[in-house]
Amino acid sequence: MNIGVVGHVDHGKTTLTSKITGQATDRYSDEIKQGISIKLGYADACFYKCKTCKGIQAYGVTKKCQLCGGERELIRKVSFVDAPGHETLMAVMLSGATLLNGAILVIAANEECPQPRTIEHFSALKMHGIKHVVVAQNKIDLVTKEEAIENYKKIRKFLDDEGYKDVPIIPTSAHFDINIDALIYAMLEYIPVPELDITSPLKMRVVRSFDINKPGSKVESLKGGVLGGAIICGTICEKQKVWLYPGITKPIELTVESLNSNGVPFKKVHAGGLIAIGTKLDPFYVSGDQMIGQLICEEGSKPLMTQELEVKYSKIERLLESNKEPLRCGENIVLIIGTAAHLGTIQKIKGDILLVTLKNQAVYYKGEKIAISRLVNGRWRLSGYAETR
Numbered sequence: 001m002n003i004g005v006v007g008h009v010d011h012g013k014t015t016l017t018s019k020i021t022g023q024a025t026d027r028y029s030d031e032i033k034q035g036i037s038i039k040l041g042y043a044d045a046c047f048y049k050c051k052t053c054k055g056i057q058a059y060g061v062t063k064k065c066q067l068c069g070g071e072r073e074l075i076r077k078v079s080f081v082d083a084p085g086h087e088t089l090m091a092v093m094l095s096g097a098t099l100l101n102g103a104i105l106v107i108a109a110n111e112e113c114p115q116p117r118t119i120e121h122f123s124a125l126k127m128h129g130i131k132h133v134v135v136a137q138n139k140i141d142l143v144t145k146e147e148a149i150e151n152y153k154k155i156r157k158f159l160d161d162e163g164y165k166d167v168p169i170i171p172t173s174a175h176f177d178i179n180i181d182a183l184i185y186a187m188l189e190y191i192p193v194p195e196l197d198i199t200s201p202l203k204m205r206v207v208r209s210f211d212i213n214k215p216g217s218k219v220e221s222l223k224g225g226v227l228g229g230a231i232i233c234g235t236i237c238e239k240q241k242v243w244l245y246p247g248i249t250k251p252i253e254l255t256v257e258s259l260n261s262n263g264v265p266f267k268k269v270h271a272g273g274l275i276a277i278g279t280k281l282d283p284f285y286v287s288g289d290q291m292i293g294q295l296i297c298e299e300g301s302k303p304l305m306t307q308e309l310e311v312k313y314s315k316i317e318r319l320l321e322s323n324k325e326p327l328r329c330g331e332n333i334v335l336i337i338g339t340a341a342h343l344g345t346i347q348k349i350k351g352d353i354l355l356v357t358l359k360n361q362a363v364y365y366k367g368e369k370i371a372i373s374r375l376v377n378g379r380w381r382l383s384g385y386a387e388t389r
């Protein structure tokens with residue numbers, strides 16, 4: 001399953017993610033040997049629970065129990081969809097929330113709540129129907145007990161107002177490793193394993209892409225581009241023929257040369273966490289995440305493709321800074337469709353129906369939810385959502 005880590009800038013998302021994914025480093029050497037994506041493994045974690053010990057400290061990201069020294073049992077593998085430092089990718093992640101099965105919302109205890117980005121990210125989760133959220137009330141080391149309780153009440157009110165009444169709020173200090181076990185416990189308790197649709201035709205969203213060849217590699221030993229992403233539904237097998245949309249100048253038929261997750265090769269993979277596909281695509285077109293936003297599908301799940309899109313728009317009232325003025329004709333907006341960010345221009349507005357022309361080909365399904373961002377003080381900010389017709 002995939003869990004997003006979201007929240008206002010500097011509230012501790014990256015620090016917290018690195019604490020949760022903890023022991024991930026020793027896997028990397030194997031991955032390098034296999035020549036497939038280390039980036040994808042970056043934010044994967046295994047959660048363990050001690051069979052003999054009781055309480056929250058029985059949980060952790062290490063096999064060895066901190067309490068009794070015994071061996072813990074592996075209970076869940078989770079991919080954390082946090083792109084440290086990538087604000088733009090983060091927006092993509094948020095909106096491609098079809099990928100997410102739940103989220104950790106990080107809120108700093110030493111600042112007023114809610115901050116603008118807290119509202120924005122939360123709105124994105126809500127709009128995509130992500131109900132399973134755990135709040136990390138982080139930086140608890142920087143406030144007094146009384147201040148922490150005051151801040152807790154504000155977080156609780158914010159969640160209540162949004163209709164998220166059962167969300168657990170875990171006080172943490174990512175910096176001092178406080179309550180990471182409690183956060184893991186809360187994720188396991190409150191974010192259920194999703195029901196995976198493995199029978200529908202394949203749909204996979206690309207979230208990373210790489211050239212895995214070292215500089216100076218010999219032509220004979222060059223490997224094709226690697227596409228990393230999340231399977232939304234269906235299964236994918238080695239040697240299977242799949243389509244890449246919108247492709248490069250046009251959709252491309254590809255053979256799946258290899259499948260790899262967490263440094264482990266697979267013959268067949270179904271919907272769930274993150275996966276890397278080895279292809280024979282020219283690495284030139286794939287390097288440096290150029291393939292972000294592409295869709296991998298099979299015959300029965302081919303999407304629609306267009307550069308002119310008609311959508312039904314709904315603004316999110318709570319997002320005040322981006323909704324000061326109504327949308328206008330000629331305005332440039334960003335539409336996030338799946339994991340692809342598209343620059344568009346509004347051509348016509350008729351009630352809540354927008355006609356938008358796009359700079360590049362968009363790939364979509366009927367009735368798909370699209371996040372719409374507007375330019376506010378030089379930055380793209382979520383303002384509402386739209387549905388394709």
Ligand code: GDP
Nearest residue numbers: 009010011012013014015138139140173174175
């Ligand atoms: P992000 O922008 O949300 O990813 O935040 P970062 O993880 O980059 O953290 C921002 C800053 O806050 C960094 O300097 C961290 O070291 C610091 N930080 C993160 N968590 C804590 C915490 O629990 N306590 C304290 N005192 N500082 C923290």
Ligand code: ZN
Nearest residue numbers: 050053065068
């Ligand atoms: Zn134990």
